[in-house]
Amino acid sequence: MTQPLLSARNIHLTYSTTTGLIRKKNVATTKAVDGVSFDIYPGETVGLVGGSGSGKSTLARIITRLIEPDSGEVWFDGELITEISPDRMRLYRRDIQVVFQDPLHSLNPRRTIGESIARPLLNFSTPKKVALAKARELMEVVGLNPDSVSRYPHEFSGGQCQRIAIARALALEPRLLILDEPVSALDVSVQAQILNLLKELQKRFGIAFLFVSHDLGIVRYMCDRTLVMYRGQIMESGMSDDIHDLPGHPFTRNFIDTILTMDGGARWLEVASRIEDVEGTQMTTEGCVFQAACTHAMPQCRVTTPELRSVDDSRSVACHLYNEETGFSPSDLNSKYQGE
Numbered sequence: 001m002t003q004p005l006l007s008a009r010n011i012h013l014t015y016s017t018t019t020g021l022i023r024k025k026n027v028a029t030t031k032a033v034d035g036v037s038f039d040i041y042p043g044e045t046v047g048l049v050g051g052s053g054s055g056k057s058t059l060a061r062i063i064t065r066l067i068e069p070d071s072g073e074v075w076f077d078g079e080l081i082t083e084i085s086p087d088r089m090r091l092y093r094r095d096i097q098v099v100f101q102d103p104l105h106s107l108n109p110r111r112t113i114g115e116s117i118a119r120p121l122l123n124f125s126t127p128k129k130v131a132l133a134k135a136r137e138l139m140e141v142v143g144l145n146p147d148s149v150s151r152y153p154h155e156f157s158g159g160q161c162q163r164i165a166i167a168r169a170l171a172l173e174p175r176l177l178i179l180d181e182p183v184s185a186l187d188v189s190v191q192a193q194i195l196n197l198l199k200e201l202q203k204r205f206g207i208a209f210l211f212v213s214h215d216l217g218i219v220r221y222m223c224d225r226t227l228v229m230y231r232g233q234i235m236e237s238g239m240s241d242d243i244h245d246l247p248g249h250p251f252t253r254n255f256i257d258t259i260l261t262m263d264g265g266a267r268w269l270e271v272a273s274r275i276e277d278v279e280g281t282q283m284t285t286e287g288c289v290f291q292a293a294c295t296h297a298m299p300q301c302r303v304t305t306p307e308l309r310s311v312d313d314s315r316s317v318a319c320h321l322y323n324e325e326t327g328f329s330p331s332d333l334n335s336k337y338q339g340e
């Protein structure tokens, strides 16, 4: 059986916010990532979807080791990268690249785009001439005119800047590309072009993607599998079509229902922030994190945190509705709603 390219195991990270310049006081803590485990296989596209503040970017930064978790393990290609030395980690930096949401701010305004794209190669001791020639090649790959290699980021549109950022991320021929909301800062018309470019590159180079987004529709279009995140935990994981058509977790169901009942233009982000607003004052420390908003909540949901358990061939759900005795299934959850 194929081994995962990346495995995250029981990742935890709590942020503490402090006040005071000299005597620092902890004023608040946020469990940004709370016991998350998942795998990404070579060449696979995995979507990480959830509302604002659910912990998606924190998780993405942990698996690239831009930040360290409080506990948990990240394995890449069979090696425990959360425990290796910075020198050894440098080798993996070639393999795991990230594209962020804001294309213009992710580029150095004082560097020509050719220098920006070539920078990762120069960092790995590629001769300057070779790196700049490769930058021109990559510009062509992402659909930009290589003759613009000496221009600066401010001379490009948002969509073009995102193409430059993608070219830079491809320079070291990574095996895993993490895309953190790569199109949400772009106009809708440009979003489709970038998504199609990413799909094409994924097919051409066989790179695995972790695609982070608020938008379940985009994730379904882009990804084989989807992980649904809420308050630092994975609520559900499975094939993207299944999750979209027959959600298994009451949280996912709630999200999709809210999207369907809102105006055509309303998107995941608005839905997400509504749910966060409603529940903002009802943080729970015990039991299921979704209990305050769940219409199915039972006494055990107040005391025991449900584990992410397999409910069919490809789906896992963290919810007490699913257990061997009741034989509850995603169809049961959805027929309840259709009957109402």
Ligand SMILES: Nc1ncnc2c1ncn2[C@@H]1O[C@H](COP(=O)(O)OP(=O)(O)OP(=O)(O)O)[C@@H](O)[C@H]1O
Pocket: 015, 016, 017, 030, 031, 032, 050, 051, 052, 053, 054, 055, 056, 057, 058, 059, 214
């Ligand atoms: N540096 C930080 N210090 C303190 N709290 C933080 C920090 N970064 C993030 N958080 C908090 O951690 C939680 C998760 O944040 P994160 O940015 O990972 O969420 P997200 O799912 O990426 O949200 P968004 O969709 O808005 O980008 C949020 O409650 C956020 O306020």
Ligand code: SF4
Pocket: 249, 250, 251, 288, 289, 290, 291, 292, 294, 295, 296, 297, 298, 301, 306, 318, 319, 320, 321
């Ligand atoms: S565990 Fe309980 S509260 Fe949580 S989603 Fe399932 S039914 Fe609702």
Ligand SMILES: [Mg+2]
Pocket: 056, 057, 058
């Ligand atoms: Mg984020």
